[in-house]
Every structure is written in C-alpha cells, then in structure tokens.
Amino acid sequence: MIPVFIRSTNDDGSWPSGEASDWWLHQSLSSLSTSLQKIGGGLVLRQGPSAAVLHKLIQETGAGAVFWNRRYEPAVRETDSKVRTSLQQAGITTADFNSQLIFEPWEIATKEGRPYQVFTPYWRACLQKGLTSKPIPTPKTIPWPEVWPDSVPLASFQLEPTRDWGTGLKEHWNLGCHGAAERLKEFLRLPVNQYAVDRDQPAVIGTSRLSPHLHFGEISPRTIWHAVHQTLTRSPGDSTGAETYLKEIGWREFAHHLLYHFPQTTDHPLRSEFADFPWEDNEPALRAWQRGMTGYPIVDAGMRELWKTGWMHNRVRMIVASFLVKDLRLHWRHGARWFWNTLVDADLASNTLGWQWSAGCGADAAPYFRVFNPVLQSQKFDPQGEYLARWLPELAALPPKWIHAPWTAPADVLKFAGVALGKTYPRPMVDHGEARDLALAAFQKIKRSV
DNA sequence: TGAAATGTTGGGGCG
C-alpha cells in the first residue's frame, strides 16, 4: 500500500484554496507523513493533474488498484468521477469510501424523494436513520512496498503563507490526527451540558473548535458522534449539551446535503428572488470590514481574531456576517470569499450555507428582516467585554459599560481609557439604526417580485 | 441561531 497525496492542478473551476487553508494543509501533510514514517512507511507527494499523476504512479509501481475517500464539492466531484473512469478504462480496480460525512448527501430525502431545505426535518430524518457502524480504528501496520516511488518535497507545494501569520496560527492550533483527538478529548472532558450555554460566549472556550480538523479529515464526524454518545452513556443526566453539539455536526451534514443537490449555491442564491437584491458596491467599506475597522467593537474583534488565528467564534461569525450583508449591504459573496481565504476551516459546503443563511437567501435562512444589532449582541454574549478587550487592545481600558459602543461613552471616560475616536479607534462607519432601515427598504424591493 | 414597535397590564403617585 502506498499512501499518496496529489496537489492537483486540475482546471476544474474550483475556488483556489486560501492561505489559511494552505497553511493548515502543509502542517497536516507533514504530520501525516511523520505518523506514517513511525509505522515504517511514508507518504508520497506529487503535483499535477490527478489522472495523469496516478497513471504515472501506476506505471512506476505496478499498482493494481486505487482507493480514495469521496469528496462532495461540485467541481471536484466531476474531476474524481473522470479519474475513476480513466483508471477503470486502464483496467485498474478503483474503490471510493465515505470518510467525511455520517450520512451521504443522497441517502437522506423527503417522502417525495426530494432534498430537504429545512434543517429540523432533515436532522430528524438523520437521527431516525441513526448510525450503526462504528468507526474503524487507525491501522497499526500497513503492508509497505519493497521499493518506494519518488516523492516531491512538501516545500515544493508552496503552501506556506507569504504573509507572516504563521506565528499567530501556530499558537492556536495543534494540528494533525493527534491534535484532533486531543481536542475532542479535552472538549468532552467539560460537562456535556455546559456546551449549550458556553458555546455562545466568544470569550469562553466553549465550542469544540474541531472544524478545521474535520475539514482536513484529521478526525471523522463518526468518531465524534460515537465519542459523544459514549460520554452520554458513561454519565447520563442532562443531555441537552450533547444534543446541541451533535446538532452542529448535523448542520455540517446538512450543508453537504444542500451543496450536493444545489451546486450553484456557491455563487448564486438558493432563493432566486435574491438575484435581484440591490447590493451596494463599496470597496472601502469592504476593506474596513475585512481589516476590523468598522467602529463596531464586536465586528472588529471578530474580524481581527479571524485575521490573527484563522478562526472566528461561531456567534461572532453570525454577527460580522449580518453586519456585512445588512448594515453595509455588500453581497454575501464578498464575505464568503474573505472567509474562504482566511479561515483555517474554510469549507465550501459550510461556508456557502452560513453566508446564505446570514443573507436570508438560503435554505432555512433567517428571514431577511432579522437584523442583528451589533451592540446588543455584544452586550448579550460578551457582557464583560473580555472578548473585545482581547482583540481590540486600543479599547481594552474601557469599562464593560462602554466598551460595546465607545461612541456613546462620556468624553472623560474615553480620555481616561486613552481612546481618541477617529484616531486610535474608528467611529462607527454607519449608524446601525439607519442601516437597518435601509436594509429593510432594500428587502422590500425584491419582496414584490416574490 | 432578533430587534423594534406596539399593545396590555398593574402598581403606585397624586390631585
């Protein structure tokens, strides 16, 4: 058995991976390679068009079969299917497996046999189907070949970032299968029912933070499912936390279900009336959002956490998304692209679902008129302003009472905290009240065409 | 997995 990773250069129209993802992939490959070496093998790295690379490897090694795990993004699905055909035509045995998901996107359907478009009934159907098979443990030994084919050096993939954010990322993540397993263990050590409460507080480590590990296949959702159920069996009692957490795994499944059945949603709204939405075109506003300089502390804290660590707390993702789409009325695609490029857990399915949900144009979406108030959200979920102070050092000296909306603070409070609005920290780039009215007015325009 | 506007109720101040 020869483990191979191909850095594919397929011209399949898929979005080029972002820098944060690339960074993770680099570390993850290096970690996988080390693990394989420890059990006497290794990982062969190659670059080029998938099919051509595989055919060449087969020629070099005399391999008779190729196995891989299924992928679900629209563009790569097509590529993988072409690869399969071309291998089979050459008389090679192929087999593909499911490692990424608990439920295949096509095996859950409504009574009419159609895909679900609302989460709750979808998840109910999943739970009813249940998961019977147990995850297969990591093999202790693998039959290795006598002679190894050449491998290109990992560095030749040029996955390491050009900008210096490696230090910020490294401090926050422990990569690889081992890191993923550790993180799951740590997460499950917390009281299970704590999750339902803590997960919404960005200042607290209350979420599992497994998303990048899941995305890169360092841990499978089935492993998580079983570990959570085991914890429940060991210490029964209040299971709301566990159910809430598994529901998040469910959203990930749902995202893949939707992307499989509605592949156009990566770029186009699922609800077609939103194609006519009067989005603004405002480059400086987009830049202010990206850089965390909107003047709304909770938005800026989130955007800076993202830039620094390649990750953002889920509650804050919803807040910054609402701000981009409703307060600035910039197309959700701008947000999706930015997240794609900066998140270590960038995942086409989850990202697409998340942004369309926020914009109100997707499946099971928040109605468009549901506009987040960035100040209220901040006060509600970060009451002490700890999260704000952590990511906005220029506001750290402001007391909790004023840090959520510095422009409302008395002059002497600002002065004492060393805050000079418009100088050390921007004034709010829009008035939320006015922005909300404008967003609702814009919504009225497309509502008529429904 | 909202927030604001509007409606309702009930206690208390006050003439």
Place this chain on the structure above:
DNA sequence: ACGCCCCAACATTTC
C-alpha cells in the same frame, strides 16, 4: 377613597 395618569414590565406583533 377614588379615578386618573404614568410607566415599568411583560406580551404580542411587525419588520
């Protein structure tokens, strides 16, 4: 003592 008004506090509706 009584009715009136004010306005929290909560509930409902609307965006």
